[in-house]
Amino acid sequence: SIFVQVVGPKGLVGQYDSQPQKGHYPTSFWDAGEEVEEVFHVTLPAETPAGQYDVIAGLYDRASGKRVALGGRDHVRLMAITVEE
Numbered sequence: 001s002i003f004v005q006v007v008g009p010k011g012l013v014g015q016y017d018s019q020p021q022k023g024h025y026p027t028s029f030w031d032a033g034e035e036v037e038e039v040f041h042v043t044l045p046a047e048t049p050a051g052q053y054d055v056i057a058g059l060y061d062r063a064s065g066k067r068v069a070l071g072g073r074d075h076v077r078l079m080a081i082t083v084e085e
Contacts, residue, residue, distance in 0.1 A: 001026075001062050004040040006081070008053040014044045019062070027059065050085045 006014040019026045020036050030036065042055075058075035059068040067074035 001060055002038065002040075002057065003060060003075075004042055004055065004057045004078075005075075006042055006044060006053050006055055008049070008051055010049075013048050013053065014042045016040045016042045044083065048083050050083050053081050053083060055079045055081060 001017055001019050003015060003017045005012055005016075018040075020030075020038055025036065040057075055078045056075040057078055058070060060066060061068070070076055
Protein backbone atom coordinates (compact mmCIF):
# COMPACT_ATOMS: atom_id res chain seq x y z
CA SER A 1 0.00 0.00 0.00
CA ILE A 2 0.95 3.62 -0.43
CA PHE A 3 0.97 6.30 2.25
CA VAL A 4 1.14 10.06 1.86
CA GLN A 5 1.59 12.08 5.05
CA VAL A 6 1.88 15.71 6.04
CA VAL A 7 4.37 16.02 8.89
CA GLY A 8 5.35 19.07 10.94
CA PRO A 9 7.53 19.86 13.94
CA LYS A 10 5.06 18.12 16.29
CA GLY A 11 4.50 15.10 14.06
CA LEU A 12 1.76 13.86 11.75
CA VAL A 13 -1.09 16.26 10.90
CA GLY A 14 -2.71 14.49 7.94
CA GLN A 15 -2.47 11.32 5.92
CA TYR A 16 -3.90 9.19 3.15
CA ASP A 17 -3.36 5.44 2.81
CA SER A 18 -4.53 3.22 -0.03
CA GLN A 19 -3.60 0.49 -2.40
CA PRO A 20 -2.88 1.96 -5.86
CA GLN A 21 -5.85 2.99 -7.96
CA LYS A 22 -8.14 2.78 -4.90
CA GLY A 23 -7.37 -0.90 -4.49
CA HIS A 24 -7.97 -1.83 -8.13
CA TYR A 25 -4.29 -2.13 -9.11
CA PRO A 26 -2.18 -3.34 -6.15
CA THR A 27 1.60 -3.36 -6.45
CA SER A 28 1.56 -7.16 -6.76
CA PHE A 29 0.11 -6.63 -10.27
CA TRP A 30 2.85 -4.24 -11.40
CA ASP A 31 5.56 -5.15 -13.90
CA ALA A 32 9.18 -4.32 -13.08
CA GLY A 33 9.88 -0.70 -14.03
CA GLU A 34 6.22 0.11 -14.55
CA GLU A 35 5.10 3.65 -13.70
CA VAL A 36 1.68 4.08 -12.13
CA GLU A 37 0.14 7.52 -11.68
CA GLU A 38 -1.82 8.13 -8.51
CA VAL A 39 -3.65 11.18 -7.15
CA PHE A 40 -3.97 11.64 -3.39
CA HIS A 41 -6.00 14.15 -1.44
CA VAL A 42 -4.86 14.86 2.12
CA THR A 43 -7.14 17.08 4.19
CA LEU A 44 -5.63 18.89 7.16
CA PRO A 45 -7.69 19.67 10.26
CA ALA A 46 -8.90 23.27 10.52
CA GLU A 47 -6.91 23.67 13.74
CA THR A 48 -3.58 22.83 12.07
CA PRO A 49 -1.10 25.48 13.29
CA ALA A 50 0.45 27.85 10.77
CA GLY A 51 3.92 26.80 9.66
CA GLN A 52 6.03 24.66 7.35
CA TYR A 53 5.17 21.01 6.77
CA ASP A 54 6.76 18.22 4.75
CA VAL A 55 4.74 15.99 2.46
CA ILE A 56 6.22 12.48 2.46
CA ALA A 57 5.26 9.23 0.76
CA GLY A 58 6.23 5.61 0.84
CA LEU A 59 5.10 2.03 0.57
CA TYR A 60 4.25 -0.50 3.25
CA ASP A 61 3.21 -4.13 3.49
CA ARG A 62 -0.50 -4.28 4.40
CA ALA A 63 -0.15 -7.60 6.22
CA SER A 64 2.69 -6.59 8.54
CA GLY A 65 2.42 -2.79 8.49
CA LYS A 66 6.18 -2.66 7.86
CA ARG A 67 7.37 0.14 5.59
CA VAL A 68 9.41 -0.69 2.49
CA ALA A 69 12.95 0.73 2.54
CA LEU A 70 13.73 3.12 -0.31
CA GLY A 71 17.46 3.83 -0.58
CA GLY A 72 17.92 3.15 3.12
CA ARG A 73 14.91 5.26 4.17
CA ASP A 74 11.30 4.29 4.76
CA HIS A 75 9.85 7.28 2.85
CA VAL A 76 10.66 10.01 0.34
CA ARG A 77 10.06 13.74 0.78
CA LEU A 78 7.81 15.00 -2.01
CA MET A 79 7.59 18.68 -1.15
CA ALA A 80 7.14 21.28 1.56
CA ILE A 81 3.93 23.22 2.11
CA THR A 82 3.09 26.28 4.18
CA VAL A 83 -0.07 26.46 6.27
CA GLU A 84 -1.11 30.07 6.81
CA GLU A 85 -3.37 31.52 9.48
